[in-house]
Amino acid sequence: MIKKINKNIYEIPKEEGMNVKGIIYASSKIIEDIKKDKTIEQIKNVASLPGIIGKSIALADAHQGYGFSIGGVAAFDLEKGIISPGGVGYDINCSVRLLRTNIKKKEFISKQKEVANVLKKKIPSGVGRGSPFQISYKELDKLLKGGSQYLVEKGYGKKEDYLHTEEEGKLKNANPLKVSARAKKRGIGQVGTLGAGNHFLDVLVVDKIFDNAAAKAYGISKNQIVIMIHCGSRGLGHQVASDYIKLMEEKYGFENLRDRELINAPIKSKLGKDYLSAMNCAANFAFANKQMLTHFTREAIREIFPNSELDVIYDICHNIAKIEKHKVGKAIKEVCVHRKGATRSLGPGRIEVPTKYRKIGQPVMIPGSMGTSSYLMKGTKKSEELSFSSTVHGAGRVMSRSRAIRELNYSKIKKDIQNKKIEICSGSKRGFIEEAPEVYKEIDEVVESMDYLGLSKKVARMKPIIVIQG
Amino acid sequence: MEKFEFLEHTADIKFQAFGETLEEAFSNSALALSNSITEEKIKSKKELKFQVKGKNMENLLYNFLEEFLFLFDSESFLLSKVKEMKINKEKFELSCVVEGDEANKYSFHSDIKAITYNEMFIKKEKHWIIQGVFDV
Numbered sequence: 109m110i111k112k113i114n115k116n117i118y119e120i121p122k123e124e125g126m127n128v129k130g131i132i133y134a135s136s137k138i139i140e141d142i143k144k145d146k147t148i149e150q151i152k153n154v155a156s157l158p159g160i161i162g163k164s165i166a167l168a169d170a171h172q173g174y175g176f177s178i179g180g181v182a183a184f185d186l187e188k189g190i191i192s193p194g195g196v197g198y199d200i201n202c203s204v205r206l207l208r209t210n211i212k213k214k215e216f217i218s219k220q221k222e223v224a225n226v227l228k229k230k231i232p233s234g235v236g237r238g239s240p241f242q243i244s245y246k247e248l249d250k251l252l253k254g255g256s257q258y259l260v261e262k263g264y265g266k267k268e269d270y271l272h273t274e275e276e277g278k279l280k281n282a283n284p285l286k287v288s289a290r291a292k293k294r295g296i297g298q299v300g301t302l303g304a305g306n307h308f309l310d311v312l313v314v315d316k317i318f319d320n321a322a323a324k325a326y327g328i329s330k331n332q333i334v335i336m337i338h339c340g341s342r343g344l345g346h347q348v349a350s351d352y353i354k355l356m357e358e359k360y361g362f363e364n365l366r367d368r369e370l371i372n373a374p375i376k377s378k379l380g381k382d383y384l385s386a387m388n389c390a391a392n393f394a395f396a397n398k399q400m401l402t403h404f405t406r407e408a409i410r411e412i413f414p415n416s417e418l419d420v421i422y423d424i425c426h427n428i429a430k431i432e433k434h435k436v437g438k439a440i441k442e443v444c445v446h447r448k449g450a451t452r453s454l455g456p457g458r459i460e461v462p463t464k465y466r467k468i469g470q471p472v473m474i475p476g477s478m479g480t481s482s483y484l485m486k487g488t489k490k491s492e493e494l495s496f497s498s499t500v501h502g503a504g505r506v507m508s509r510s511r512a513i514r515e516l517n518y519s520k521i522k523k524d525i526q527n528k529k530i531e532i533c534s535g536s537k538r539g540f541i542e543e544a545p546e547v548y549k550e551i552d553e554v555v556e557s558m559d560y561l562g563l564s565k566k567v568a569r570m571k572p573i574i575v576i577q578g
Numbered sequence: 579m580e581k582f583e584f585l586e587h588t589a590d591i592k593f594q595a596f597g598e599t600l601e602e603a604f605s606n607s608a609l610a611l612s613n614s615i616t617e618e619k620i621k622s623k624k625e626l627k628f629q630v631k632g633k634n635m636e637n638l639l640y641n642f643l644e645e646f647l648f649l650f651d652s653e654s655f656l657l658s659k660v661k662e663m664k665i666n667k668e669k670f671e672l673s674c675v676v677e678g679d680e681a682n683k684y685s686f687h688s689d690i691k692a693i694t695y696n697e698m699f700i701k702k703e704k705h706w707i708i709q710g711v712f713d714v
Contacts, residue, residue, distance in 0.1 A: 236654030304615075539685075542688065
């Protein structure tokens with residue numbers, strides 16, 4: 109049923125009910141992992157949705173998700189198409205921000221432990237109502253409209269921070285009235301918190317440069333210390349997703365869907381528009397969340413390195429639906445691109461890419477698993493043709509949490525990581541095992557497959573030296 | 579009979595909860611949720627009372643479990659015990675008293691984002707079995 113078209117390209121031919129075919133961009137090794145769960149079925153389900161354009165896409169980090177697979181991309185026609193909370197994910201705008209420092213490996217290593225301790229104290233995992241940064245509901249509404257720009261205006265950062273963020277850290281068309289009181293209550297105490305699970309803050313060393321011109325444009329060089337923050341919209345975003353799934357089920361019913369989790373609304377319907385607006389608010393919350401975490405990180409690093417400067421290289425969305433211009437047939441058309449566990453990968457020349465990077469293409473950060481390398485890549489023209497300008501978002505899980513707990517040995521994983529001279533601060537023993545490198549696909553393999561196809565191209569590799577797990 | 583157990587799922591948490599009565603199975607589902615967030619034994623320091631309504635039994639379960647996510651994020655409340663659970667099976671209404679503690683005293687391993695209808699069932703064989711998947 110899956111046809112190999114070319115190296116790293118697999119096709120799921122159109123069957124009854126599918127409006128378009130399915131495409132998987134992955135290596136032959138990874139395809140075998142992808143076949144193990146419901147990913148293929150979910151790609152076909154997405155292909156059956158009204159108004160889908162071109163193809164239903166899965167990337168090398170794909171695995172089973174809620175309705176739509178993780179590592180999935182689907183674009184919909186604005187007139188005939190739909191928008192689906194399951195196509196965005198529960199953690200709206202779960203995303204990654206990369207900061208560069210002016211510190212080199214040599215001077216950092218002697219203070220590694222001290223920095224780890226300060227970060228551990230200053231970076232709240234913030235489970236529950238756990239942020240030291242508490243705001244009023246009036247301010248929360250402003251933050252939902254203004255994203256990271258709002259916090260920069262309040263003094264928690266600099267203009268360049270949001271200029272180097274997807275959508276400049278503020279999605280327009282974000283009406284806080286479309287976000288329920290319950291969602292606001294879940295999120296109000298969580299601005300500036302990582303959350304638990306797979307969210308983290310890593311300190312890394314740039315250990316290999318693949319593309320000198322791009323590395324120069326992104327301001328990084330070998331042995332430089334960089335910091336990566338991965339988190340999302342916390343309880344607020346989760347509740348927005350739950351609320352709109354509920355509202356869409358009530359309005360449209362799920363009896364005729366191939367899978368209840370595919371629940372959706374026409375993009376041009378009132379409910380579709382309301383969801384988009386609420387989703388944008390949650391996305392802005394996530395941008396602001398990382399802005400606050402950047403502020404805490406700057407304070408922490410300055411305690412040890414008083415002259416340190418931390419600049420945002422870029423900040424990208426993983427779980428989002430966006431109205432973007434793409435080539436459809438021969439015309440350029442506005443479409444609604446759902447990226448779920450996928451990263452935008454815009455090539456040179458696109459107006460959405462910050463001026464500073466426009467000749468090179470958008471920076472794309474691909475975090476590895478705990479203890480393995482992460483990559484900095486650049487967006488490409490090629491991805492416009494292949495994947496509505498999208499690439500992978502990480503390694504992607506292969507092992508269930510319950511299996512990890514049953515089969516993996518805590519002391520062994522811990523020792524392996526310590527042998528790599530990485531300082532780890534993790535919330536709990538079980539959380540540590542559940543996020544062990546063994547439960548993820550091989551990041552190098554995932555990145556190579558994207559680089560080979562040109563969905564994104566390698567710029568630099570980074571090795572972790574401190575991992576703060578949420 | 580165990581209170582609950584966890585099953586295979588690539589990315590999320592799939593559980594089954596058991597009970598001699600529907601009420602007990604509902605309560606044990608909430609404990610499975612609590613255990614998915616932290617493995618530590620939660621103390622009973624606070625008591626809360628709440629009611630939930632649903633359109634059908636699955637919807638009632640969904641709303642009941644979602645209440646704990648809400649209490650966790652907004653009040654930092656972590657559940658230790660469900661008591662005085664009453665379910666009106668015709669009207670799909672539920673009331674209960676729950677005991678628990680401040681969340682920040684414990685360490686966590688996952689962030690449950692949402693309750694889902696994925697693979698959810700509520701059935702009676704020899705005893706009641708509830709199955710569900712938490713999105714993490």
